[in-house]
Amino acid sequence: xxxxxxxxxxxxxxxxxxxEQHTYTYGELTELARxxxxxxxxxxxxxxxxxxxxxxxLTEFIALAGTDWVPVLAPQExxxxxxxxxxxxxxxxxxxxxxxxxxxxxxxxxxxxxxxxFFDEQNxxxxxxxDSCMFAQGSLAFTGNLNLYMGALHAxxxxxxxxxxxxxxxxxxxIANNCDVVYLIPAKLRLLARSARKQMPGVKSIxxxxxxxxxxxxxxxxxxxxNAELTLYYGASELNYITYIKDSxxxxxxxxxxxxxxxxGIEIRGGxxxxxxAYHVIGKKCPCTLGDCGSIDSSGMLxxxxxxxx
Numbered sequence: 577x578x579x580x581x582x583x584x585x586x587x588x589x590x591x592x593x594x595x596e597q598h599t600y601t602y603g604e605l606t607e608l609a610r611x612x613x614x615x616x617x618x619x620x621x622x623x624x625x626x627x628x629x630x631x632x633x634l635t636e637f638i639a640l641a642g643t644d645w646v647p648v649l650a651p652q653e654x655x656x657x658x659x660x661x662x663x664x665x666x667x668x669x670x671x672x673x674x675x676x677x678x679x680x681x682x683x684x685x686x687x688x689x690x691x692x693x694f695f696d697e698q699n700x701x702x703x704x705x706x707d708s709c710m711f712a713q714g715s716l717a718f719t720g721n722l723n724l725y726m727g728a729l730h731a732x733x734x735x736x737x738x739x740x741x742x743x744x745x746x747x748x749x750x751i752a753n754n755c756d757v758v759y760l761i762p763a764k765l766r767l768l769a770r771s772a773r774k775q776m777p778g779v780k781s782i783x784x785x786x787x788x789x790x791x792x793x794x795x796x797x798x799x800x801x802x803n804a805e806l807t808l809y810y811g812a813s814e815l816n817y818i819t820y821i822k823d824s825x826x827x828x829x830x831x832x833x834x835x836x837x838x839x840x841g842i843e844i845r846g847g848x849x850x851x852x853x854a855y856h857v858i859g860k861k862c863p864c865t866l867g868d869c870g871s872i873d874s875s876g877m878l879x880x881x882x883x884x885x886x
Contacts, residue, residue: 577688577692578641578642578669579638579692579726580609580639580641582730583602583729587602588601588606589602589603592604592734593734594737595629595737595739602732605635605638608635608639609638612635612636612639613640616645620644620645620646620663620666621645621646622645622648622664622671623645623647623648624648624650624659625637625640629739630725630737630739631737633649633716634716641669646664646670646685647671648671648683649673649716649722650673650717652715654681656681659673659681665685665858665859667687668686668858669688670685670686671683671686672684672686672719672722674813674814684813684857685857685858690816690857690858691726691816691855694837694839695730695731697837697838698723698727702724702727702757702783702807703757703780703781703805704727704728704731704757704781705731705733706731706733707756708728708731708733708756708781709733709734709735709736710733710734710755710756710757711737711746711749711753712735712736712758713739713746714739721759723816724759725737728757743771743772744771744773746764747768747772747776750778750779751774751778756778756780757780757781757783758804759783760784761784761785762787762788762789765789765797766793766797768800769797769801770796775800776801777801777802778803779803779804780804781805782804782807783806783807784809785809788830789830790826790827790828790829791827805822805823805824806822806823807820807821808820808823808834809833809834810833810878812866814857815851815855815856815866816853817837817840818833818836818837818840818842818851818853818878819836819842819878820833820834821833821834821877825877831870832878832879833880835877839853839855840852840853840855842872844871844872848867848869849865849866849869849870849878850863850865851864851865868883869884
């Protein structure tokens, strides 16, 4: 299996990707990716994708993942010259760019199973099913976007994707496409709530992560998205998803990040968070720490207390 097989297995007439310009069905996405894959020739290498729209990025990624051109989605402004000669591991189907803890750009490689093997669990927690339409915004060079896209396609869901940074457009797309799931980082979620002109009662699930979010933030969001359950996750590029918390469990404590996902183990050693998961990047040995500090309370909930190196 690879991501092209995953997409090709879905009903071909069903909507897969809805953009501001066009609705791509699973069949159309499959055909575009197959056509692009037929152009892959030559030896094994890293292929950096610097397309400007989510549709172009997604098509290119699906086409190349599983070939000798191992795809890495890169931000438009990223300097990739020093990374072009990297030889990807044989088992890698994709790579992800990250600045890591040092600020120096690097590429982390993944097998297909290290993401696809976790899709059922993350979709369970986030409320994504074959009947869902998930709204998301921004480049797939942000690994969180790419992962949630592929998880939604695994479920057979539709994705309404906004390329433009325009909160009122986001609301229009959510309403027009009957989106029942919204995925935005907290800063964008706050912008959506502040700029909303009407309520969005059809949204049932909100997914947020990568930044702090608390009960007061949630109240502002619930004012315009009243019927949704919000799930806040804590994760890392190297290790995938680690913990999650539902809005009903949130307090005024911004350090609270919730319980581990099924299949993920956490413990505290010397004040640092150690994670044990099978869904890590190639070369990472678990249990491991990323230098994040934390504690586990009496309910088994993780509190994130910052980085060891500040």
